[in-house]
Amino acid sequence: MSERGVRATQQCREYATIKGVTSPQTSTGTRFKSGFACFIGRPNVGKSTLMNALVGTKVAITSSKPQTTRRTIRGIVHRPDAQLVIVDTPGLHKPRTLLGERLDSLVRSTLGEVDVIGFCVPANEQVGPGDRFIAAELAQVKRTPIVAMVTKTDLATHQQVAEQLLKVSRLGEWADVVPCSAESNFQLDVVGDVLVDRLPEGMPLYPEGELTDEPEQIMVAELIREAALEGVRDELPHSIAVVVxxxxxxxxxxxxxDVHAWLYVERPSQKGIVIGPKGARLKDVGTRARIQIEALLGSKVYLDLRIKVAKDWQRDPKQLRRLGFYD
Structure with a gap:
């Protein structure tokens, strides 16, 4: 979890302790629960899509490209019996750049700050070295319950799902193993119940109706990056950063x-790819991003997009700080 996120979590819980607040009873007589869950998995296994589906609205960008998520994003699920705060993390993998190292560190720090961990493995892909690597990392987590979630069941046959459940169950010691699909809403209620069962009793941590604590400016930058990721070559997603x-x-x-934003790439050739022939691709990025931003802000938006080359920014500590990726 980010430093800001960790601080907010601590402040919420410290306030309740200082005030002597106890968990209220729900209408069924049970005690209200509140706490944090994080989703972890290799890149592009559906973590962000699953979080959006559980929250009921889009709070994290999604893409078919790996390593789309670069921040810990918190989505808030409000239920009559609980408030579940889901922390979506970047995909855990062996880093190749300084950016990758910082994202990897971000994921590991998050694991120690939550009440339950959701380990995501897609139903339609073979269990591979990346999944085994993460399972081995999770084996070092001793006190936090871990729920294995077989995602994207809508893309697999019943036989494939059954076989994947067996394979995933053998990867480690899990508190539960749940198949689910964010696209078809298959067993989303079960996922929510399983995660909430592992939360401590407590007061709500966020006001009713609040769905994320991400600043609007950060969310706008992410929506622009999401639009820019579509239709570009495979090597570009890792090279694009956006600053509002x-x-x-x-x-x-x-x-x-009025929104004025910069898209940063690492090389002049990448700048040409994003702009496209006669500026067509950049115009399309702006159009698609503007629609999403207007939905987020509930207002008409004038979007001014410009592109700048920041050479090898993924490996440059100074440029990483300037683009918002801190130590």
């Missing part, structure tokens, strides 16, 4: 927000 330089309501207008 300015976002404010236009003077004299309460129905229009």
């Amino acid at each position: 330089e300015e976002m404010k309501a236009r003077e004299g207008r309460d129905d229009l927000v």
Whole structure:
């Protein structure tokens, strides 16, 4: 979890302790539960899609490209009996760049700050070295319950799902093993129940109706990056970063927000790929991103996108800090 996220978690729980707050009873007579779960898995196993489905709205960007998630993003699930805060993490893998090392460190720090861990393995792909690597890492986590979740069951046959459940159950010692699909809503209620069962009793940590604690400016930058990821070559997703330089309501207008953002790439050739022939691809990125941003902000948006080359930014500590990836 990020430093900001860890601090917020501690503050929520410390406040309840100081005030002597106890868990309220639900309508069924049980005690209300609240706490944190994190989803972990190799890149592109459906962690963000699953979190969005459980929250009931889009709070994390998704893409068919691996390593889409670069931050710990928290989505809040409100239930009559519990408040479940899901922390979506970047895919855990053996890092090849300084950025990769920092994302890897981010995932590991998150594991020690949550109440339950969801280990995601897709039903439609073979269990591979990446899954075994993560299972071995999770074996070192002694006190936090781990639920194995076989995702994307809508893309597999019943036989494949059954075989995958058996293979995943053999990867480690799990508190539970659950097949599910975010796309078809298969067993999402079961996933929620299994995770909530492992939470401690406690007061809600966030106000009713709040679905994420991500700043709007960060979410806007992520929506732009999501749009930029579509239709580019395989090597580009890792090289694209987005920073929103300015976002404010236009003077004299309460129905229009001006957003000025930079897309950063590592090489001049990548800049040409993002722009596309006669600027067609960049225009398409802007159109698709603007639609998503307007839905997020509930307002009309003027989106100004510009591209800049930041040579080898994934390996440069100074540039990583400038782009928001801290030690």
